[in-house]
Amino acid sequence: MDEIITTQPSPQHWFGMVYLLIFGAGIGFFLLSFIALGVLPGLRLAKTIASHTQTDMPDYTAAELRGRQVYASLGCALCHTQQVRFILPDVLRWGAPTEAWETRYDFPQLWGTRRIGPDLARETGVRSDDWQLTHLYHPQSIVPDSVMPSYNE
Incomplete structure (x- = not known):
């Protein structure tokens, strides 16, 4: 074997x-x-x-797109946010939390992360155009302690 x-x-x-x-x-x-x-x-x-997503959500208007370009070019997202977080202090101060569909057309997103200035997500129609322009050109005349620079060019 x-x-x-x-x-x-x-x-x-x-x-x-x-x-x-x-x-x-x-x-x-x-x-x-x-x-x-x-x-x-x-x-x-x-x-x-x-x-x-809302089925009838319209595209941005030309004015809204121009405002978005200005917001990006001036670096507003460095101090402001455009999203209300799902936490109680944000909801009490700024209103309903931002939903995912609201930023569907925002590329790139300009949400911001620092909250030096107020959240701008729900700012539309809250204050008059005159107030907005005055605050943009002379922020300290509206909010004396504001650290926002003047964009009066």
Whole structure:
């Protein structure tokens, strides 16, 4: 009878396999994280926007687009925000929280992150045009402690 000779793999062989296993696990965790933290929230957000979007939401007018350009060019987003957060102090001060569909046409978004100046998301129609122009050209005459620069050019 022929004798079957079996050889045990060397420890170096198993170390090579462990590195492959760790590498595969790393790739697997990366892909899982990417899907769980990147892809799925995006899909959920798209569904939320679609379900809450007003069907009769008009495009921006030429004046609104021009205002957006001025807002961006003057750097207003550095001090002002355009999103009412879902926290009680924001809601009490500025009104209803900003919904995802409201910024559907805003690319790039100019929400701002610092709240040095007031939130401008619900500012439309609150004050007169004269007040707005005076505040833009001479902010300290309206709000004495304002740090907003004058845009009187």
